Amino acid sequence: MDLFFDADKGMSFTVEVGYFDTIQEIKEKVTKYNGIPIHQQTLIFNGKTLPDDLNIHTSDILDGSRLKLITTTSDPQEPPQTITNVKTEETPSPSSPHKIKILLKPFDVSMEVDMTDSVLKIKEKMNEMEGIPLSRMVVYANGVELHDQKSLHECQLVDGSKVEMTLKPPTPPPSCMGLLSKKMKVYVMSKSGEKIGLEVNPSSNVGELRKELEKVRHQGVGFRVPDEGYFFIYKQNVMEEDHSFRWHRVGQGETIEIFNGCVTRGS
Incomplete structure (x- = not known):
């Protein structure tokens, strides 16, 4: 999702963020793309200052929302404690907190997915691995069918979840x-x-x-x-x-x- 920022001195810019990002992680992205140190940033939305631990998906912030960015003059005696954070953003750890592993039964296929992935993404990966047509796959978790457009977060899947996949019988072409x-x-x-x-x-x-x-x-x-x-x-x-x-x-x-x-x- 994209957020718009109105900064001091009339400067405006856009940053792409994740649905589950915290305000702290958004500040890190602002630092990466605009060079404004994290400790100098104060983000305001609808007249309220946003705390660093606020998660986007639990707030009223939506795709296309506009945030006000207030910057403060850095204290020369303040240690550059944001350098580590910037490096972490540039070289992300391969084990993202949003990544989980699920097990597809009865194929016994272990698959690493992102919580923001859709159910359709699982089907597409199985299509690449096994060549099964997307139209034949039906995915279930806890006895409930998972619809293509739903994210894995919405389906309440967690690390280690077992997902059942059944196959519909092939349909003869209409011409036949x-x-x-x-x-x-x-x-x-x-x-x-x-x-x-x-x-x-x-x-x-x-x-x-x-x-x-x-x-x-x-x-x-x-x-x-x-x-x-x-x-x-x-x-x-x-x-x-x-x-x-x-x-x-x-x-x-x-x-x-x-x-x-x-x-x-x-x-």
């Missing part, structure tokens, strides 16, 4: 689902002009139409299926029975003709 479920109606017309409507799957081979006509023969619905050999014609072209209706560009409600005889390849 459509091919499996959506059928279309075509009409088959005999040489004598009789016509019958049949439902087919666009991805099925044309040979399936022969099976459907055999069913019609046994049902005796009044459509004559040739006893001898026959083949299919669509838009004056002989249809390849091992190719799909989609391959032949047959559309909803279109007509396929049957002709007596057989097709000799290569003739």
